[in-house]
Structure formats: structure tokens, C-alpha cells
Amino acid sequence: MEVIEQVSKIRERMQALRCSGKRIGFVPTMGALHEGHLQLLRASVQENDVTVCSIFVNPTQFNNPDDYKLYPRTMEQDTELLKSVGCDILFAPVAEEVYAQQSLLQFSFGALEGVMEGEHRPGHFNGVATIVSKLFHFVQPHRAYFGQKDLQQVAIVKQLVQALSFDLEIVRYPTMREEDGLAMSSRNKRLGAEQRQTATALYKALQLAKGQLGQKPVYSIKATVEAYLAGMQQVNLEYFEVANPDTLQPLTELGGEQEVALCIAAFVGPVRLIDNILVNLNEV
Numbered sequence: 001m002e003v004i005e006q007v008s009k010i011r012e013r014m015q016a017l018r019c020s021g022k023r024i025g026f027v028p029t030m031g032a033l034h035e036g037h038l039q040l041l042r043a044s045v046q047e048n049d050v051t052v053c054s055i056f057v058n059p060t061q062f063n064n065p066d067d068y069k070l071y072p073r074t075m076e077q078d079t080e081l082l083k084s085v086g087c088d089i090l091f092a093p094v095a096e097e098v099y100a101q102q103s104l105l106q107f108s109f110g111a112l113e114g115v116m117e118g119e120h121r122p123g124h125f126n127g128v129a130t131i132v133s134k135l136f137h138f139v140q141p142h143r144a145y146f147g148q149k150d151l152q153q154v155a156i157v158k159q160l161v162q163a164l165s166f167d168l169e170i171v172r173y174p175t176m177r178e179e180d181g182l183a184m185s186s187r188n189k190r191l192g193a194e195q196r197q198t199a200t201a202l203y204k205a206l207q208l209a210k211g212q213l214g215q216k217p218v219y220s221i222k223a224t225v226e227a228y229l230a231g232m233q234q235v236n237l238e239y240f241e242v243a244n245p246d247t248l249q250p251l252t253e254l255g256g257e258q259e260v261a262l263c264i265a266a267f268v269g270p271v272r273l274i275d276n277i278l279v280n281l282n283e284v
Contacts, residue, residue, distance in 0.1 A: 001082060002089045007097050007138055013089070014052075014140045022049040026141030028132065031055040032072035032186030033081050036176035040145040043173060045086045052139050053082055054091040056098065061127030067272070072189040091139065103130050109156055115248060116263055117152045117274070120238055125156050132157055133164065141168050149175040149183050151261060151276045152248050175275070177203070183275045194234075195269045201232050202275045205240065206262050210277065213260070213284045218242050218252055229266065236267040245278055257281060 004010045017024060025044030029037055037053075044051040055078055062068035075092070082090055107129040112118070118125055136144070146154045154172050161170055176184045181203035182196075191199055205225045212221045225240045241250045245261040254260065263276040 001079075001087055003079070004089060004091050005093055005097070007093060007100075010089075010091050010093075010138050011140075014138070017050055018140060024048060024139065024141045024143075025051045026135075026139050026144045027051070027053045027087075028135050028144065028146075029053060029055055030057045030071065030186065031078050032074050032189055033078045034176070034184045034186065034188075036147050036149065036184040038081060038085050039176055040147060040173055041082070041085045041087055043171070044143065044145050048143060050088045051086070052089040052091055052141065053087050054093075054135055054139070056091075056093055056095075056131070056135075058098075058127060058131040059095060060099075060103070060130055061124050063121050063123050070190060072186050074189075091135075098131070098134060105130060107160070109159055111249060112152070112155055112159060112247065115152075115250060116239055116241055116243070116265065120265065125153075128153055128156060129160050132160060136161075136166055136168065143169045143171055145171045145173065147175060148172055148278070149185065149275065151245075151263065155246070155248055175277075181207075183273070185273060187271050187273060190271045191268060195271065198232060198234050199268045199271075199273060201229060201235055202264050202266055202268075202273060205229055206264060206275060206277050209240070209242070209262050210279050210284065213242075213254070213279060214281060218254065225264070234269045238265040238267065238272070240264045254281065 025048030027040045027044055041053060057071050059068055107126050109125060113125045158170050180200045182200050205228055208228055209221050209225050222240055226237060229235050229237045241263045243250050243261045243263055245259050259278055259280050261276055261278055265274045
């Protein structure tokens with residue numbers, strides 16, 4: 001596996017690959033890789049001639065400095081995992097390379113960034129859009145792979161790609177889960193043993209809500225989830241929403257939708273976790 005750290009070198013390498021007719025798949029990450037990332041990488045390896053993975057903990061998308069400081073960094077382990085799935089190129093730049101000049105651009109995604117993650121993490125999606133735009137320019141992929149766990153982020157990236165006319169396809173893969181249902185996340189590494197067990201409450205809350213769809217009104221389902229998590233020690237619910245799966249706007253009632261997104265964010269101890277499931281209402 002080739003390791004590239006300089007922006008100039010990744011640009012040069014990608015341009016050469018494109019000129020030779022190679023199809024490039026790209027998996028952008030912040031490292032601390034887990035099976036969810038590896039699923040995306042395996043798909044890219046299978047569907048493209050060359051697979052690139054970036055590892056860069058992006059400072060501009062953290063609205064909490066402590067979260068940025070404590071974000072897991074496991075480069076040596078990540079490198080071995082990338083080799084094991086057949087990744088061709090690891091792009092691992094430093095912040096001084098990526099942000100050689102201070103970015104003054106401000107992205108606006110309208111109603112999409114005014115709810116859930118956008119509402120509770122001001123500036124987060126501007127940071128996401130900035131780094132994703134930069135990485136797409138550096139790597140020049142034909143396909144980029146993202147996980148469903150970050151459902152709102154995927155929607156933001158799709159809107160970004162359409163608005164800026166990036167010539168690439170965004171591919172979304174289902175959330176990978178541990179055997180007990182916990183969504184795989186790099187932040188899980190920060191959970192203590194007791195917190196790790198408690199964290200399964202998020203997925204259980206989503207399943208509880210799913211079981212009430214079509215039987216109770218939305219406000220009642222939300223109240224049930226809030227009451228369920230209120231009884232959990234070390235769990236502090238930030239939001240739970242029943243939302244349109246495309247626009248991610250919260251729904252106050254269900255009227256004709258074929259699918260809804262159940263989305264949740266909560267702190268387990270000091271660690272903020274998110275999760276979601278998509279539910280076909282014809283199957284509940």
C-alpha cells in the first residue's frame with residue numbers, strides 16, 4: 001500500500017491514474033477504523049480499479065475542542081487494517097497541508113443544516129463541507145463511499161456534490177453494528193466498560209420507536225423514547241426525531257410516507273453518539 005502525505009503528491013498521483021483510465025474509489029475517514037469503514041473499503045476495492053482511503057481528523061468540524069483533542073488516533077493499527085482489505089493508497093495529510101491558508105468560505109445547506117446535527121453542532125456541517133470539498137479536489141474520485149450512521153452528513157455531501165457539480169457518485173452503505181446492536185463508531189473506543197454496555201440503549205430506543213410506528217402518534221412515540229432514556233444512568237438524550245429520510249425534516253405526523261428515518265443523538269457519559277434506522281412503513 002502506498003502512503004502519501006503531501007497534497008501535491010496525491011494530486012499528481014491521482015491525475016496520472018485518471019489519465020491511464022483507472023476508476024478511483026474513495027473512502028474519507030478520520031481514522032480509528034472499524035468494521036463499518038472496512039465494509040466501505042471492501043466495496044470500493046471490488047467496484048473500482050484503485051481504492052484510496054484518507055485519514056484526517058478535521059479540526060474545522062469539531063465545535064467542541066475537547067472532542068477534537070480526545071478523538072481516537074490509531075494510525076499504526078489503521079494502516080494494517082487498510083492493507084488487510086486491499087486498499088491501494090492511504091492519504092494521510094497534516095492540517096498544515098490541508099489548511100495552508102485559512103478558509104473563509106461559508107456553506108449554507110438551508111433547512112437541511114437547521115435540524116438535528118446542524119441545530120446542536122453549530123458550524124459542524126460547514127467544516128464537513130469544507131474538508132469534503134478539499135478531499136474531492138485532491139483525490140478526484142469517481143465514487144466516494146459513506147456509511148448510513150452519518151445519515152445527515154451523507155445528505156449534506158450529496159447536496160454539496162450536486163451544487164458544485166462534482167463529477168462523482170456518492171455511495172451509501174448500511175450501518176454496521178456490534179452483536180448487541182450498538183452502531184460501530186470510532187468514538188466507541190472512548191467508552192468505559194460500563195458505558196459501552198449502557199450505550200446499547202440508543203439502538204434499543206430506536207427499536208422501541210419502530211415498534212410503535214403506525215400505532216401511536218409521533219408525539220407519543222417521542223415521549224416514549226424520552227421516558228425510556230430518562231431512566232438510564234449516564235445517558236443524556238440530545239434529540240430523537242421521526243424525520244423524512246430525504247430532507248431529514250422532522251415529521252409531526254405520518255401521512256402517506258412510505259419510509260421514515262428514526263434519528264437519535266445522546267451522550268453516554270462524556271461521549272456523544274448518534275444512530276439512526278430507516279423504516280419502511282409498509283412493513284411495520
